[in-house]
Amino acid sequence: MPRSGQPLPLFGFFRRFLGQDRAFRQAIATVIGRTPDNVRLYHLAFTHSSVVRQQPEQGRHQSNERLEFLGDAILGSVVAEYLFRKYPYEQEGFLTETRSRIVNRESLNALALKIGLDKLVQLDPTQTRASRSRSVNGNALEALVGAVYLDHGYKAARKFVLNRLIKPYVDVKALATTTSNFKSKLIEWAQRQGKNLRYDIEGQPQIGGTMEFSATVLIDEEPVATGMGLSKKQAEQTAAERALAVLGV
Amino acid sequence: MPRSGQPLPLFGFFRRFLGQDRAFRQAIATVIGRTPDNVRLYHLAFTHSSVVRQQPEQGRHQSNERLEFLGDAILGSVVAEYLFRKYPYEQEGFLTETRSRIVNRESLNALALKIGLDKLVQLDPTQTRASRSRSVNGNALEALVGAVYLDHGYKAARKFVLNRLIKPYVDVKALATTTSNFKSKLIEWAQRQGKNLRYDIEGQPQIGGTMEFSATVLIDEEPVATGMGLSKKQAEQTAAERALAVLGV
Known part of the structure; x- marks a missing residue:
């Protein structure tokens, strides 16, 4: 089921060869399937608020929380349309419920790990792995959707969500069956x-x-x-x- | 503040001159600022489930509830991006709260009345005005956003929401101030x-x-x-x- 997408070992490889910035670009390109234009957006998407709190001269708007707000909305729209088209005879309640099963916290965290986002997320380095909140990766995934939207527009964000997340990794039929x-x-x-x-x-x-x-x-x-x-x-x-x-x- | 948009008297005028279908097209064009391609979508957007229940041979998917699900998501995205850009230094909590003040049930009902949607919504004719649910018009507005999205794409839906709803009729600054x-x-x-x-x-x-x-x-x-x-x-x-x-x- 998983596609090519294992940016983690690639990331290490590219970092050694190309230096930090080009490695990051390359990792993003591998994850989203498209070269980033505005790299700053993607850096922001992977900046957890714990990093920013260490640097009080920066505002909290420098963390990924605002992008997460935007990406959550875009993700919700894309999945809404996907289900709307996939299930033309199901009612609104079914669509709402099935979507919430696709985009819930746990499902997003699992998706984020599958595409290797945990290797890209920047946390306060003093945080131990154990104290790392379980939703950090899912939140970063939402922020990444927001970054793709701002960088390349709605169609590109839609393509990323459907072709790189939902279709390869989510068993929508199984979720939908459970729903009903x-x-x-x-x-x-x-x-x-x-x-x-x-x-x-x-x-x-x-x-x-x-x-x-x-x-x-x-x-x-x-x-x-x-x-x-x-x-x-x-x-x-x-x-x-x-x-x-x-x-x- | 209200723009040209009073489709109600226009609607009566066009209906008399052009017949029901062209009048409907014209009314939609007046409301959304663009001629509809797939008119069926807009008819669906204004079909309340009470009408469909009267015609049991049709499924409930023939009412506007599914379009409302889709339109709610698109509307949420558009408003999310609008606030994200308008308030670059505000945190996620502020954005979430301000958006919920813009797209809540009451605010959507009021918006729907301002652009005259109540004249287009098809209800079970046996329902009295009094029994008409207060959210019928707001729901139809969400469904209309869904119809515009399916008919013309995300950019057109975004333009409709921003230029025909939010900017002319919503005092975002006042809502944002109350929020904080x-x-x-x-x-x-x-x-x-x-x-x-x-x-x-x-x-x-x-x-x-x-x-x-x-x-x-x-x-x-x-x-x-x-x-x-x-x-x-x-x-x-x-x-x-x-x-x-x-x-x-």
Whole structure:
């Protein structure tokens, strides 16, 4: 499944031959599939805020957090369109849920490691490996998407996300299947056991005008598990997933 | 401040002269500033799920909900980049919070009314005006952004959002100022009153790997108000805003 993409050994190789800057350019080109124009953007994408805090004369805007904000949005759009086209007959709730499974923190961290970003991220050197936050690499990946967008535009960012991340490394079909399965699996179980199944839904208004929902699975009126989500459906899915775990189904 | 954009009377005018379909095209062109290529997309953008439910032979994918999912993502990206460039020295938390103030449900509903979308949205005709959900127009606006993206690409969608929505109708500076104000306003109040102020933060893991935080404002260890958010900062902002309301500051 993994493509050519192992920038890590290449990076060491190029660094020895070409010097730090050309090696970095080369590593970026290998990862994104295109030569960077504005290298500064990519340096920024890999600069964790812990490095900047060591240099108080620089502002926090010199870390990758702002690029991460931008890249998170671009990534969300690209994956939204990808799923929109791939699943023309699925409803909005399915698309939302499947996207959140693709772009969640853990999935992004795993993707970042697969393309070798951990070797490029600059951290405060006094931080030990153990104290390194688990989301550092996923955040850097989002920032990298933001950098590609600013450097080469939306189409290039889209191409990078689809051709270098999603298609080679993400099993979208498996994620999508899981998405639609928990609720029906729980219904089937309840029917087999002759038990009554229902969900208790509560909504709480969020800032930004959205709602967050919590769904509690009740089996024969006994609460079994609760899930949260930004739609009722999402909350029910999570609750059903947890209920299946609790019930050992 | 409002531009030319009053498609409502125009729409009636064109409908009488040109017939329903050309009138619709013309109304869309007036709203988005560009002639539609694939008109079907725009019809879909204005088709509320209540209409589709009346025609059970059509799937729910024939309503605007899927386009709304896509448009929400594109809108989020465009506004993210706009704020990223407009505020080069502000941190990620500020950008996130300001964006959520621009694209929240109420703000989108208001925007949709300003450009006359309520006249284009197709609802179940048996629904009374009163039962019409308040977010119908905002959702149609998101779906319209999705339609423009599919019809004309990212740059055109970006242009529509910035030139036809944000710049003419949204007072971004005022929103941004409010964003940064609640917490500092509350601190100033506490200092004047000689009271102790602190926040109690709790995090709850969400599906998708993100966290949701709740922040409770404590004045002299008395809880005054609680706010929720997808970052600690966001939760604190909301809590501070509510505390100011409760305290009548």
